[in-house]
Amino acid sequence: xxxxxxxxxxxxxxxxxxxxxxxxxxxxxxxxxxxxxxxxxxxxxxxxxxxxxxxxxxxxxxxxxxxxxxxxxxxxxxxxxxxxxxxxxxxxxxxxxxxxxxxxxxxxxxxxxxxxxxxxxxxxxxxxxxxx
Numbered sequence: 410x411x412x413x414x415x416x417x418x419x420x421x422x423x424x425x426x427x428x429x430x431x432x433x434x435x436x437x438x439x440x441x442x443x444x445x446x447x448x449x450x451x452x453x454x455x456x457x458x459x460x461x462x463x464x465x466x467x468x469x470x471x472x473x474x475x476x477x478x479x480x481x482x483x484x485x486x487x488x489x490x491x492x493x494x495x496x497x498x499x500x501x502x503x504x505x506x507x508x509x510x511x512x513x514x515x516x517x518x519x520x521x522x523x524x525x526x527x528x529x530x531x532x533x534x535x536x537x538x539x540x541x
Contacts, residue, residue, distance in 0.1 A: 410495070411447060411498060415498050416447075418503065418509060418512060419494045419497065419498060420445070422513040423443075423445065423516050425513060426516050426517045427443070437524065437527070441490055441527060442490070443490045443492065444490070445491070445493075445494060446492075447494045447495050448494075448495050449491075449493055457469075465496035465500055466496055467492065467493055467500060468490065468491060468492045468523040469490070469491045469523065470488065470489075470524075470526035471488060471489045471490075471491065488527060490520070490523040490524065492516070497512070497515050497516060501514065501516075518539070522540040525540055
């Protein structure tokens with residue numbers, strides 16, 4: 410469970426990451442909401458086939474990648490990116506030897522990873538770019 414201080418540091422780092430993004434990604438974030446939850450829900454994990462408690466889900470792009478869209482997708486709910494605070498804090502090591510810079514790096518990597526999914530990149534593409 411996150412402390413109020415960890416939650417505050419996460420939110421501050423997310424604001425800094427978003428502020429540092431190029432303008433075209435700022436425009437994208439205006440179209441696709443970025444939601445922050447402490448942890449994924451049991452249903453989200455189940456829907457993704459994640460059954461191991463040791464698996465940390467840091468983020469989730471929900472929607473149809475731009476590369477897979479057609480006119481039939483106009484009636485769908487809008488896409489959404491969700492970042493999960495606690496897994497990101499754990500992966501970054503923040504509070505257990507990791508620095509604010511480590512936390513900022515993991516927030517950036519996770520956000521760019523999920524934005525990449527929106528643009529149709531798969532896990533191999535994202536790993537090659539350093540966002541896995």
